[in-house]
Amino acid sequence: MKVILPAKTRGGVQQMARGLCQIMGREISKGNFNTNIRQMTPRGTLQLPWSINSVRTMAVLPWPFSFQPRDFSLPNSSWGSDMRRLYEHYNSQCEVETDDGEKKWGVWRRLPSYNRSLKYATGGVYLSKIIQSKARLFTRNIRAQGAGFEYVVFVNKQEQKCVCVFQAGHLLEGPPGHVHGGAIATMIDTVTGTHATYLSGPVMTANLNINYRSPISLGSTVLLTCSLDKKEGRKTFVSCQVTNTDSSKLHTEATGLFLSITMGHLLGG
Numbered sequence: 001m002k003v004i005l006p007a008k009t010r011g012g013v014q015q016m017a018r019g020l021c022q023i024m025g026r027e028i029s030k031g032n033f034n035t036n037i038r039q040m041t042p043r044g045t046l047q048l049p050w051s052i053n054s055v056r057t058m059a060v061l062p063w064p065f066s067f068q069p070r071d072f073s074l075p076n077s078s079w080g081s082d083m084r085r086l087y088e089h090y091n092s093q094c095e096v097e098t099d100d101g102e103k104k105w106g107v108w109r110r111l112p113s114y115n116r117s118l119k120y121a122t123g124g125v126y127l128s129k130i131i132q133s134k135a136r137l138f139t140r141n142i143r144a145q146g147a148g149f150e151y152v153v154f155v156n157k158q159e160q161k162c163v164c165v166f167q168a169g170h171l172l173e174g175p176p177g178h179v180h181g182g183a184i185a186t187m188i189d190t191v192t193g194t195h196a197t198y199l200s201g202p203v204m205t206a207n208l209n210i211n212y213r214s215p216i217s218l219g220s221t222v223l224l225t226c227s228l229d230k231k232e233g234r235k236t237f238v239s240c241q242v243t244n245t246d247s248s249k250l251h252t253e254a255t256g257l258f259l260s261i262t263m264g265h266l267l268g269g
């Protein structure tokens with residue numbers, strides 16, 4: 001059956017696919033939407049667990065979400081000077097200007113961050129009904145700016161490395177004046193999981209090992225640096241160090257194992 005979508009819906013599908021590719025670190029321009037998706041999948045460079053036809057089908061369902069969701073990884077007034085300085089440090093390396101004034105991608109890429117990653121990744125209507133329409137990404141579910149997890153993730157594809165600049169808000173207290181170990185584990189899982197997704201497509205955490213070396217002061221900014229250890233079939237092994245902003249003090253170190261999954265794995269429970 002051939003479904004002809006109205007122009008507005010077609011634009012929405014393209015925008016959604018572009019959003020997905022941005023999350024997954026790929027670019028799609030307006031004109032080559034179909035060809036790129038089709039070409040990338042067989043080569044295995046982008047393992048989309050959903051077909052472009054199912055994306056089209058989702059697009060004709062009622063659309064309760066904004067096409068311009070808030071990107072939580074942009075600076076806000078709660079960010080302290082360390083957070084802003086490190087954001088600028090990496091952000092300034094995302095785009096570089098050549099000698100003849102042309103702008104080009106740099107070595108780093110900032111990943112946008114939303115309060116529902118699946119919604120923006122897939123179009124969400126179908127999944128949201130299954131998963132609950134009120135569900136929120138754990139690290140983005142505190143509305144007050146600066147109260148919870150303030151963070152931004154940058155990836156470096158060449159070096160297969162990623163960094164996260166994280167400012168821990170007052171609602172994340174564990175030991176008095178310091179960050180809760182579960183909140184630190186949450187950030188490690190989020191950033192290593194994001195990195196594994198960037199490198200391998202959709203994954204789930206199978207194993208996370210964490211060593212807490214020195215406490216993190218509440219309100220302070222720290223760096224999470226993740227690197228790929230190895231890939232073996234469906235397994236992606238990532239390690240992570242949490243340090244102070246000049247990397248002179250180690251707070252936490254971790255290793256994680258992530259297994260590639262298909263969307264069916266999530267929907268089948």
Ligand SMILES: CCCCC/C=C\C/C=C\C/C=C\C/C=C\CCCC(=O)SCCNC(=O)CCNC(=O)[C@H](O)C(C)(C)COP(=O)(O)OP(=O)(O)OC[C@H]1O[C@@H](n2cnc3c(N)ncnc32)[C@H](O)[C@@H]1OP(=O)(O)O
Binds near residue numbers: 023204207235
């Ligand atoms: C999830 C998102 C998907 C969509 C993504 C789209 C866009 C997202 C964009 C950006 C990402 C944004 C944000 C990311 C934020 C947060 C990330 C959070 C991630 C999580 O928070 S996620 C929740 C916690 N996570 C679970 O809730 C997993 C529960 N679990 C399972 O769902 C299964 O357990 C599974 C799938 C892990 C494996 O199940 P399975 O049936 O597929 O595989 P199986 O068991 O056959 O194992 C195959 C081979 O892995 C070895 N193996 C398995 N487990 C092992 C272990 N623990 N240790 C050592 N080796 C292990 C076996 O020994 C065998 O090895 P071998 O082949 O060599 O024999």
